[in-house]
Amino acid sequence: MKTDQAEEQTAQVELHSLRLSDDIVVPDSILSEAEKNRAAAFRSCAARRLFVAGRVLCRSIIANLLGCTPQALCLAITPSGRPYLRDYPDIDFNLSHTGDRIALAICRGGHIGIDIERLDAFSEKEACEIMPMILSQQELQQVHQLNERHRHDVFLACWVQKEAALKCFGQGFLADPQNVMLAPGSTTFRSMNQTSGETIFIHSGQIIDGESGDFQWAIATSRAAAEPQWRHHKSGIFF
Numbered sequence: 004m005k006t007d008q009a010e011e012q013t014a015q016v017e018l019h020s021l022r023l024s025d026d027i028v029v030p031d032s033i034l035s036e037a038e039k040n041r042a043a044a045f046r047s048c049a050a051r052r053l054f055v056a057g058r059v060l061c062r063s064i065i066a067n068l069l070g071c072t073p074q075a076l077c078l079a080i081t082p083s084g085r086p087y088l089r090d091y092p093d094i095d096f097n098l099s100h101t102g103d104r105i106a107l108a109i110c111r112g113g114h115i116g117i118d119i120e121r122l123d124a125f126s127e128k129e130a131c132e133i134m135p136m137i138l139s140q141q142e143l144q145q146v147h148q149l150n151e152r153h154r155h156d157v158f159l160a161c162w163v164q165k166e167a168a169l170k171c172f173g174q175g176f177l178a179d180p181q182n183v184m185l186a187p188g189s190t191t192f193r194s195m196n197q198t199s200g201e202t203i204f205i206h207s208g209q210i211i212d213g214e215s216g217d218f219q220w221a222i223a224t225s226r227a228a229a230e231p232q233w234r235h236h237k238s239g240i241f242f
């Protein structure tokens with residue numbers, strides 16, 4: 004019997020989240036010169052803080068995993084902006100931020116993309132405007148059959164699933180989100196990039212946190228992975 008290689012080899016996934024409270028100073032001392040320069044180029048203070056905190060989070064956690072110092076890691080960037088570990092091709096990671104929340108996904112044995120959005124990321128009206136640009140005809144029909152409240156939730160889930168998939172493939176929205184076929188309403192499934200034929204495995208869900216807001220999240224991996232568990236960190240551990 005023919006077996007599917009993608010299913011034979013599974014990926015190991017870790018998910019980390021950090022809530023960046025307002026009172027925390029975020030030092031950039033462990034960043035590379037290139038990262039410091041990029042941080043300095045941000046016009047918005049909030050965006051700069053999130054960028055620096057994301058890099059500190061990712062350097063600290065991956066260095067701990069590898070048993071090296073955070074400064075020793077070389078984080079390179081592809082031409083489409085995707086960061087990766089230059090010296091560790093077997094380990095992939097991806098970052099997402101929204102509001103004061105940063106999410107980091109680490110994957111051994113495959114590629115990964117992550118997206119996180121607040122549940123109130125867009126209004127009903129905005130959702131109706133964006134949906135035809137993101138969803139395929141078939142997905143759009145399925146979503147339109149739902150009642151208004153459910154439609155918004157399912158579309159938000161589709162949005163983060165597509166963005167996670169496009170980030171896993173590496174092009175982000177330079178690629179057409181309509182080419183990633185979803186199963187609206189499902190939280191774990193296998194899909195395919197209609198253009199490249201690449202397989203993608205999706206897990207998604209919500210983080211309900213009354214204090215800092217509620218979030219929809221999704222990860223997409225190039226190999227099947229077990230249901231991932233989140234580790235939520237406090238800012239004080241890193242800064």
Ligand SMILES: CC(C)(COP(=O)(O)OP(=O)(O)OC[C@H]1O[C@@H](n2cnc3c(N)ncnc32)[C@H](O)[C@@H]1OP(=O)(O)O)[C@@H](O)C(=O)NCCC(=O)NCCS
Binds near residue numbers: 174
């Ligand atoms: C990737 C993309 C979907 C992220 O959108 P966003 O609204 O900033 O969303 P998120 O907060 O979820 O993700 C940001 C993170 O995604 C990662 N990222 C950036 N480009 C990426 C790409 N092409 N593929 C995968 N991940 C990417 C980065 O780690 C970034 O965080 P950082 O800037 O702090 O390092 C969006 O930027 C995009 O479509 N980019 C297309 C490529 C592009 O325009 N490149 C131009 C610069 S070279």
